[in-house]
Amino acid sequence: MKKYIIPLLLICPLTLFADQWKILGVRPMGMGGAFVAMAQGPIAQYWNPAGLAQSTNNPSGFELPVSAGIEMTGGIMKNASEIGDLADKFSAIKTAQTNGTALNADQVAAFAKTVSLLADMNKPGKGALIETAAGANFKFSKVAVSVNNYTTIGLNPYIDTLNIGLGAATGVSGVSFSGGNMGTPGTSAQQAAASTIGTAINAIGFVNIETLICGTSGCLASQISGLDTASELANVIVNQAVTSGLSDQQILEAANTMSQYASQAAPIIANAASGNPYTNNQSDLSLAGGSFTEIAFGYGKYFQFLPGLSIGGNLKAVQGKIGAANFKFMDESDTKDFYKDFLDNAETSWKPAADIGFLWQVKEKYPNLPFNPRVGLVIRNINSPKFDAPSGDYKLERQARIGFALSPANFWHLALDMDLTKNKTSVDGFDSKVLAMGTEINIVNRKAFNIPLRAGLSKNMAEKDSKTAFSLGTGLNLLYMHFDVSAQMSSDKTEIEGTKYPNKLNIAAGFGILF
Structure with a gap:
């Protein structure tokens, strides 16, 4: 086993930084963002294309996932809340300065x-991340085709x-x-x-x-x-x-x-x-964002040199749209111009990219092992494509993630994922290296009708002050149709005017026809 796995792990340290890993799909989000070793159905192409090769519990069809989320990083929401509480007093200070009073x-x-x-608020890692993901994913036997968009906008404050x-x-x-x-x-x-x-x-x-x-x-x-x-x-x-x-x-x-x-x-x-x-005062808010649309073709295949090992890959055409803008909020009042500047300054380009994935169903090699253990590894954007940006190039660095999965029963699954790359984000100084785990229990577990329940948790190991985020999800499987929803929320909250808000919130919904 070591002679196969160790060379794969050695690939991962080649890149220390990359864009933050996106959670595509309702089922993975409900399980905390752990799906590399589960990798089933059409979205297996994203999570681990080696999963396309599986012949059992791996339906074909299509899935249409959509998700959106926001994360306030570095405790900035607490800073903003405290400053907001002083807004009236600061307005009085400005009035006194303007009018020459005490x-x-x-x-x-x-x-x-x-x-x-x-x-x-000027400390590294302070800002906000806004992320969306959506697409159409199709799978036919061991072949998959997808069009997915991943958009991230980072807000970075500078306080003069x-x-x-x-x-x-x-x-x-x-x-x-x-x-x-x-x-x-x-x-x-x-x-x-x-x-x-x-x-x-x-x-x-x-x-x-x-x-x-x-x-x-x-x-x-x-x-x-x-x-x-x-x-x-x-x-x-x-x-x-x-x-x-x-x-x-x-x-x-x-x-x-x-x-x-x-x-x-x-x-x-x-x-x-x-x-x-x-x-x-020259305080400003800088906006940096990237929107990547991937057109991907994936395939997975079993290899006999290690029983249970499948390898898969994606060839992708990626459109990257990179933008940036600054808003001096002390002397500008029209945020529409700020957003318009961001769109007008954006650069668009197309680049090729590739992913590779490995999935080992350990029981094929060791049939006496219980719970059907699986080990997965995926490396996305292995060629680290460079896209045009308003100032120079934007390099979409490769990402690597490893996953483990167990199935104590045919209706109960457990999964754990861990980023192997330390991924930078659009917020300066805020990095991401996530440990995620989750479970899924199918209440009815029949092909014609099922209600899955999902739960998970995750933590950003790259940030020492990061708190655990919790996920919940459910759905309705009726004949071939699947309707699913899930949400993820951080455990840390900030009170604003008597109401507590989570510092991180993601929601997802999806529809699919699987057979």
């Missing part, structure tokens, strides 16, 4: 917290933490504390808040905050005579909060928030002190 304690705390959260100054600019008066009161606040709670804010200002750097607010060191003294210490600025901020109608409790909460984020905000504000005003 900030209160709540707004200053919101600014410190927001710049920390914004900087965190340099141009966040609160000073004046063309058409902008800049934040001003003129007329403010730097006397000791009136209540003990307000005094405690002022002390906390003063400590936070010192942690960030009084001169850096002063420069951020009005452009130069010493400029606050021109707004309020004698204002040149952190404690005096803290008094002004607290007294402004009282004037704005904030309660003592709200002022204390704002002071604690500023203290919590002071150390994180300090290096950002120090860097930003030499930048331009917030109104000149």
